[in-house]
Amino acid sequence: MSGVPESAPVPPGVDPTTPSPARIYDYVLGGTHNFPVDREAAERIRAQSPDLADAAWVNRGFHQRAARWMAAEQGIGQFIDIGSGLPTQSNTHGVVQKVIPRARVAYVDNDPMVLAYAGELLSDDGTTAVINADLRNVDAVLDDLALRALIDFERPAGLLMTAVLHFVADDAGPWGLVRRYAGALAPGSYLALSHVTYEGLPPRLVEEGVSVYTQARGVHPRSRKQIERFFAGLQVAPPYPGAEPAITHIGVWGADAPELADSDGSHWWFGGVARRP
Ligand SMILES: C[S@@+](CC[C@H](N)C(=O)[O-])C[C@H]1O[C@@H](n2cnc3c(N)ncnc32)[C@H](O)[C@@H]1O
Numbered sequence: 001m002s003g004v005p006e007s008a009p010v011p012p013g014v015d016p017t018t019p020s021p022a023r024i025y026d027y028v029l030g031g032t033h034n035f036p037v038d039r040e041a042a043e044r045i046r047a048q049s050p051d052l053a054d055a056a057w058v059n060r061g062f063h064q065r066a067a068r069w070m071a072a073e074q075g076i077g078q079f080i081d082i083g084s085g086l087p088t089q090s091n092t093h094g095v096v097q098k099v100i101p102r103a104r105v106a107y108v109d110n111d112p113m114v115l116a117y118a119g120e121l122l123s124d125d126g127t128t129a130v131i132n133a134d135l136r137n138v139d140a141v142l143d144d145l146a147l148r149a150l151i152d153f154e155r156p157a158g159l160l161m162t163a164v165l166h167f168v169a170d171d172a173g174p175w176g177l178v179r180r181y182a183g184a185l186a187p188g189s190y191l192a193l194s195h196v197t198y199e200g201l202p203p204r205l206v207e208e209g210v211s212v213y214t215q216a217r218g219v220h221p222r223s224r225k226q227i228e229r230f231f232a233g234l235q236v237a238p239p240y241p242g243a244e245p246a247i248t249h250i251g252v253w254g255a256d257a258p259e260l261a262d263s264d265g266s267h268w269w270f271g272g273v274a275r276r277p
Pocket of ligand 1: 021022025059060063082083084085086108109110111114133134135136161162163164167168
């Protein structure tokens with residue numbers, strides 16, 4: 001799969017000489033919004049961690065199943081997708097609008113490449129917006145006029161923070177950031193969150209994989225307990241019918257056959273879905 005054509009102009013603010021998480025992820029998912037430097041970085045990670053593509057797809061599947069569940073089972077018709085990534089197959093609005101045709105989605109990402117290719121994330125009917133902001137600046141995100149035009153904070157919303165918080169260092173207070181976002185939403189809102197872990201992975205793989213990836217940008221894998229803390233004060237949903245409410249490896253979340261879905265790539269992650277009481 002090839003990336004951005006060499007002849008295409010580089011969008012403003014985009015540095016094609018330094019790998020970016022959004023473009024690496026895009027490449028691993030088979031997208032075309034990436035440069036040679038991203039593909040090389042991804043291949044270095046893959047050389048150490050052959051489960052890379054499985055892990056990426058497991059996460060994307062969790063994101064989609066969680067969003068669909070919020071719309072279909074909880075009637076949620078508005079979403080804030082933070083760290084949304086580049087347009088890919090089945091973007092969030094494509095998933096939830098199959099259930100609720102005029103569901104609204106505010107996409108938020110700090111990579112200028114996402115804004116540059118926003119056209120593919122924007123629906124024709126004004127139900128989506130793309131906001132270029134850093135999630136660490138909670139006020140800038142929540143006060144953004146385009147976001148405010150789409151999201152009614154008096155009604156339950158879906159907050160999607162998948163595969164993004166491991167890009168936020170401890171000293172930026174990721175747990176407090178999630179608390180502020182969830183706290184800004186109406187009771188009955190839902191949070192879906194996935195996060196890279198180092199628990200259960202061979203230490204060599206973690207060290208080498210992370211050190212390659214950190215050339216793109218700091219990655220902060222966390223323990224299960226640290227990831228569970230993101231859900232403090234929220235009511236965690238069972239990952240599938242009949243299961244106890246819990247944070248799990250995300251392959252099993254909402255899976256038809258949880259035991260089959262718990263692949264090696266699933267073990268890169270913990271996550272879950274929870275309701276704001
Ligand atoms: C691995 S992708 C995940 C995409 C999507 N959420 C998913 O799970 O399929 C991580 C995304 O988070 C974005 N990101 C990283 N740090 C961020 C920050 N501080 N503020 C906003 N977005 C951020 C990256 O630009 C990238 O697009």
